[in-house]
Amino acid sequence: MLETKIASVKMKNPLMLASGILGLTKESLEKFKDAGAVVTKSIGKKERKGYKNPVFYELSCGILNAIGLANPGIDEYIKEIKGARINLIGSIFGKNEEEFLYVAEKFKPYVKAFELNMSCPHAKKLGMEYSTRKIRETVELIKQVGKPVFVKLGVENILRRAEKAIEGGADGIVAINSIKAMAICIDVAKPVLGNKIGGYSGEAIKPIGIRCVYEIAANFDIPVIGVGGITNEKDVIEYMMAGAHAVQIGTAIYYEGEGIFKKIAKKLKRWLEENGYNSIKDIIGLALKN
Amino acid sequence: MFICRISKILKHNATHKTLFLDLKMRAQPGQFVMVWIPGIDEIPMSLSHFGNEIAITVEKVGEATEALHNMKKGDKLGIRGPYGNGFKIVGKKALFVAGGVGIAPLLPLIKEYEGEKCVILGARNKNLLLFEDEIKKFANLYITTDDGSAGYRGFATDLAKKILMREKFDVVYTCGPEPMMKKVLDLCIKSKIPLQASLERYMKCGVGICDSCAIDGYHVCKDGPVFNESILMKLSDFGKWKRNEAGRKISIS
Ligand SMILES: Cc1cc2nc3c(=O)[nH]c(=O)nc-3n(C[C@H](O)[C@H](O)[C@H](O)COP(=O)(O)OP(=O)(O)OC[C@H]3O[C@@H](n4cnc5c(N)ncnc54)[C@H](O)[C@@H]3O)c2cc1C
Ligand SMILES: Cc1cc2nc3c(=O)[nH]c(=O)nc-3n(C[C@H](O)[C@H](O)[C@H](O)COP(=O)(O)O)c2cc1C
Numbered sequence A: 001m002l003e004t005k006i007a008s009v010k011m012k013n014p015l016m017l018a019s020g021i022l023g024l025t026k027e028s029l030e031k032f033k034d035a036g037a038v039v040t041k042s043i044g045k046k047e048r049k050g051y052k053n054p055v056f057y058e059l060s061c062g063i064l065n066a067i068g069l070a071n072p073g074i075d076e077y078i079k080e081i082k083g084a085r086i087n088l089i090g091s092i093f094g095k096n097e098e099e100f101l102y103v104a105e106k107f108k109p110y111v112k113a114f115e116l117n118m119s120c121p122h123a124k125k126l127g128m129e130y131s132t133r134k135i136r137e138t139v140e141l142i143k144q145v146g147k148p149v150f151v152k153l154g155v156e157n158i159l160r161r162a163e164k165a166i167e168g169g170a171d172g173i174v175a176i177n178s179i180k181a182m183a184i185c186i187d188v189a190k191p192v193l194g195n196k197i198g199g200y201s202g203e204a205i206k207p208i209g210i211r212c213v214y215e216i217a218a219n220f221d222i223p224v225i226g227v228g229g230i231t232n233e234k235d236v237i238e239y240m241m242a243g244a245h246a247v248q249i250g251t252a253i254y255y256e257g258e259g260i261f262k263k264i265a266k267k268l269k270r271w272l273e274e275n276g277y278n279s280i281k282d283i284i285g286l287a288l289k290n
Numbered sequence B: 001m002f003i004c005r006i007s008k009i010l011k012h013n014a015t016h017k018t019l020f021l022d023l024k025m026r027a028q029p030g031q032f033v034m035v036w037i038p039g040i041d042e043i044p045m046s047l048s049h050f051g052n053e054i055a056i057t058v059e060k061v062g063e064a065t066e067a068l069h070n071m072k073k074g075d076k077l078g079i080r081g082p083y084g085n086g087f088k089i090v091g092k093k094a095l096f097v098a099g100g101v102g103i104a105p106l107l108p109l110i111k112e113y114e115g116e117k118c119v120i121l122g123a124r125n126k127n128l129l130l131f132e133d134e135i136k137k138f139a140n141l142y143i144t145t146d147d148g149s150a151g152y153r154g155f156a157t158d159l160a161k162k163i164l165m166r167e168k169f170d171v172v173y174t175c176g177p178e179p180m181m182k183k184v185l186d187l188c189i190k191s192k193i194p195l196q197a198s199l200e201r202y203m204k205c206g207v208g209i210c211d212s213c214a215i216d217g218y219h220v221c222k223d224g225p226v227f228n229e230s231i232l233m234k235l236s237d238f239g240k241w242k243r244n245e246a247g248r249k250i251s252i253s
Helices: A026-030 A074-081 A097-110 A132-143 A158-167 A203-219 A233-241 A252-256 A260-274 B063-069 B100-112 B132-138 B156-166 B178-191
Strands: A004-006 A009-011 A015-017 A037-039 A056-059 A062-065 A088-092 A113-117 A149-153 A172-175 A179-181 A198-201 A224-227 A244-249 B002-011 B016-021 B032-037 B041-046 B054-059 B076-083 B093-099 B116-123 B140-145 B171-175 B195-198 B226-228 B241-243 B249-251
Touching (some): A026 A074, A062 A203, A088 A097, A097 A113, A097 A132, A113 A132, A132 A149, A132 A158, A149 A158, A158 A203, A172 A203, A203 A224, A252 A260, B016 B063, B016 B076, B032 B054, B032 B063, B041 B054, B093 B178, B100 B116, B100 B132, B100 B171, B116 B156, B132 B140, B156 B178, B171 B178, B178 B195
Parallel strands (some): A015 A037, A037 A088, A113 A149, A149 A172, A172 A224, A224 A244, B116 B140, B171 B195
Antiparallel strands (some): A004 A009, A062 A198, A179 A198, B002 B016, B002 B076, B032 B076, B241 B249
């Protein structure tokens, strides 16, 4: 009932772990065995320390983070994930096609698909400022590695960037990344985050994610993976009715732990039964028709 | 996050200071807070006192801890927490093995523990011993220094070995450099005594979502920082590997 498939990636349910939440070590990735698929932390060609602390700040309807793509580099990372018994998707960031390609080739034996992170809100040209012009050729190049390619986008200029990804042959669009944001501590008159600017995620951004997924699904014929502010089964259904074929969950893990996947999958199934649907696929894009 | 002010500063020696903060907090011995030094850094620190006022005991080792040492009474800090699990009080007779600033999370535990208490306080030399007078009020205190400038000459673990050979304890609590704690674990396994050890790893979020302090599937910030002997025995990284800011494994030495 919950089974689904995007490109060649088969999933027992449409719930995926979003990139960057845990995902640095094999043991942490394997904790998400109840998810349909698990996305790794975004990995680059070389080791990157990320930004200075504070990199995390809790707000009332979500969290701000500026981890800054900290990662040990792909050569170390593949030692880490070797033998992971899980449906893995490799998230990649890079400053140009060459870096994306280097990481994708190393990732290839261990992952079912690639997710190209072209949307980190606080990493400048390694993220949301990755040139729109380069998206197409980068996707074309990574497609040649021989695995499905998903492209992760943020709110900024999303339709234009999605169009470029599709022209390059992307197998799916992941939307959205956290949203560029900041907080200032008024008691000391200073920005809180070490990098000053970070990304806002969690409940507050859900309506923005829904809008992005809906617009992409309405304009293009490509599977969309919805992400942003999902905390329960109703949020999943909302994203899927907006046109998402699957969803990812990040910040909610902070509130509920890895158990959230099992819990939502169970409630999702019950909701489908109670509402007379035979398959999760039946609700995809329902709201687009109205 | 709470913004609070430094209400009192205790200078122990050139590298150790205890900062009292005007913040009320209920906590378990062994829990820690993330301390924001505005504009500089945010770092994990154990609570060496809590209740009507909290305190952190800071060893100066780098930029952030030096900035804390340079702060004055009345200066502001941001605090989030308390985080982590803390020590569990078990049995009626406990041995505490502290290395250097590792005494910080053990101090409130020594005060709260009811029963017979024996503390081994180890430091490189006499000047670096912390809280001797306070500990004496609550427990039997043994001092060890690497250079013999006070107490027993040698490592805290050398003395722990001797004491564990002649006396039976219900539990051992330890915090200090990891190679020291690894030796304490080996001693406890040999003498079949339960152990609780407080670990350190590079921390970023402090709440279990960034994976930076991962150790064999556990997160020191959330599942720890205190682990018991049955978990410690299974941690292949314990005493051998930690991770740097990028998450790459580096050797502990
Ligand atoms: C749970 C926990 C409790 C701690 N309690 C105390 C305490 O009570 N008293 C005390 O003096 N120290 C304590 N520490 C260690 C303290 O956090 C580090 O000494 C401090 O972060 C060093 O920062 P720095 O900028 O001065 O040094 P740096 O020059 O940046 O680093 C010196 C060393 O500290 C480590 N370090 C730096 N930043 C962090 C970080 N964010 N998280 C963990 N380690 C870091 C580095 O890996 C390095 O080994 C604790 C650490 C942890 C994890
Ligand atoms: C701590 C943290 C780290 C993140 N790191 C990454 C990352 O490395 N790569 C990436 O594509 N997205 C990253 N994200 C964004 C999430 O994958 C997700 O797109 C966003 O948080 C919105 O979903 P949510 O509201 O369910 O968290 C991160 C988010 C958080 C909170």
